[in-house]
Every structure is written in structure tokens, then in C-alpha cells.
Amino acid sequence: DAGVIQSPRHEVTEMGQEVTLRCKPISGHNSLFWYRQTMMRGLELLIYFNNNVPIDDSGMPEDRFSAKMPNASFSTLKIQPSEPRDSAVYFCASNIDRGLGYGYTFGSGTRLTVV
Amino acid sequence: SQKIEQNSEALNIQEGKTATLTCNYTNYSPAYLQWYRQDPGRGPVFLLLIRENEKEKRKERLKVTFDTTLKQSLFHITASQPADSATYLCALDNNAGNMLTFGGGTRLMVKP
Numbered sequence: 144d145a146g147v148i149q150s151p152r153h154e155v156t157e158m159g160q161e162v163t164l165r166c167k168p169i170s171g172h173n174s175l176f177w178y179r180q181t182m183m184r185g186l187e188l189l190i191y192f193n194n195n196v197p198i199d200d201s202g203m204p205e206d207r208f209s210a211k212m213p214n215a216s217f218s219t220l221k222i223q224p225s226e227p228r229d230s231a232v233y234f235c236a237s238n239i240d241r242g243l244g245y246g247y248t249f250g251s252g253t254r255l256t257v258v
Numbered sequence: 259s260q261k262i263e264q265n266s267e268a269l270n271i272q273e274g275k276t277a278t279l280t281c282n283y284t285n286y287s288p289a290y291l292q293w294y295r296q297d298p299g300r301g302p303v304f305l306l307l308i309r310e311n312e313k314e315k316r317k318e319r320l321k322v323t324f325d326t327t328l329k330q331s332l333f334h335i336t337a338s339q340p341a342d343s344a345t346y347l348c349a350l351d352n353n354a355g356n357m358l359t360f361g362g363g364t365r366l367m368v369k370p
Contacts, residue, residue, distance in 0.1 A: 147301075174356055186302070186347070186360040199357060234301050240356040244290040246304030247358065 147250035161223040166235030174240040225257045260285045262361035277335040281348035288350035
């Protein structure tokens with residue numbers, strides 16, 4: 144398995160533009176997570192999907208952020224409109240949720256810079 | 259308020275020594291605690307999981323302890339090597355199943 148695949152690796156965009164980040168989880172994993180990492184705030188959970196259904200989106204900063212998981216092999220995180228304070232590394236992770244706790248597999252992240 | 263605290267200062271040790279990293283938490287009731295390694299420019303990599311009913315877990319040169327009374331986990335790397343230099347993150351659930359909250363991480367530097 145190629146692991147969790149995120150694209151793009153780097154994104155530079157102007158304030159006000161729409162940004163779409165993409166994630167392909169590991170085949171067979173039924174849970175998917177989007178995290179954001181900054182120096183100031185560390186790793187923050189944005190949203191959690193289980194079996195393609197959003198379970199907890201309480202970490203989504205505001206209405207400018209939205210996430211979808213149309214099928215088990217693809218998820219997107221969209222920011223519209225983007226702002227400089229959205230600059231961060233965005234990670235996607237997946238795992239198998241069987242109620243016993245399993246480690247996450249993270250992607251390599253998307254480094255977003257909003258200028 | 260809920261907190262997961264890891265030493266934000268870098269830990270510098272000599273090759274061959276044992277590195278010990280600490281993770282303290284407040285106002286959580288975790289069913290399990292996990293440790294991850296993160297290298298610059300990469301995503302975190304899962305290392306070990308320890309459950310609330312386990313006191314200690316080992317994997318090769320790694321050892322994790324979990325004290326739910328002290329609300330603390332210790333992560334040990336024995337016979338440390340320069341290749342162990344990285345940031346180490348602890349993470350725990352809040353009895354909420356599959357969602358993890360991460361600590362801020364501790365950077366470990368192993369000098370040859």
C-alpha cells in the first residue's frame with residue numbers, strides 16, 4: 144500500500160482564493176481525519192469521518208472551511224475564501240476503528256501558504 | 259480546562275544513553291495513549307499504543323509507561339542513536355473513541 148496520499152504537497156495562493164486539499168486514505172481503513180499543524184497551536188483535529196460520514200467537525204475553524212468524503216477512497220478539505228491565518232500544514236490521517244484504539248497513518252501533508 | 263503537556267524544550271542527550279520523554283495530561287480520561295515520531299517535513303508516524311489497564315509496553319528499544327493516577331506517560335528510548343533525533347508526540351483519546359488529541363511534542367537531539 145502506498146500509504147495515505149495527499150495532494151498537493153505545497154500550495155501558495157492569494158488571500159480570497161478557494162483552496163482544495165485532497166486525500167486518499169489507506170484501502171480498508173474506515174476512519175479519516177483532517178488535522179492542521181502550526182508552530183503556535185500544534186496539531187489540531189479539524190474533522191473526523193467514520194464510514195464516510197462526518198462524526199465530529201467541532202474543530203473546523205469557521206464556515207470558510209468545509210470537508211467532504213464522497214466515498215471510502217477520497218476526501219477533500221476546502222477553504223473558501225482563504226486568509227493568511229490559514230497558512231499551516233494540513234495533514235490527513237486514516238485508521239481502522241474497531242473500538243479498541245488503533246494508530247493513525249498520516250499522509251505527508253500539504254503546506255499551505257496564503258499571501 | 260483540558261491540557262496535554264510535553265516539555266517544549268529540546269532534549270539533548272549523548273548517543274548510547276537512555277532518552278526519557280514525559281507526557282502529562284489534565285482533565286482527560288483516556289482509554290489509551292499513543293506515541294508518534296515526527297521528522298521535519300513529514301507526517302507523524304505511529305510508534306506505540308498503551309491502554310489504560312496496561313502499566314508498561316515495549317517495542318525493541320522503546321518502552322512506554324502509563325500511570326492513570328499520576329496522569330502521566332513516560333517514553334523511553336534505550337541505547338539512543340543519532341537517527342532517533344526527531345520530535346516525539348503523545349496523543350490520547352478522551353473516552354470518545356477514535357479521536358486523538360495531540361500534545362505539542364518534544365524535540366529529541368541525540369549527539370554522536
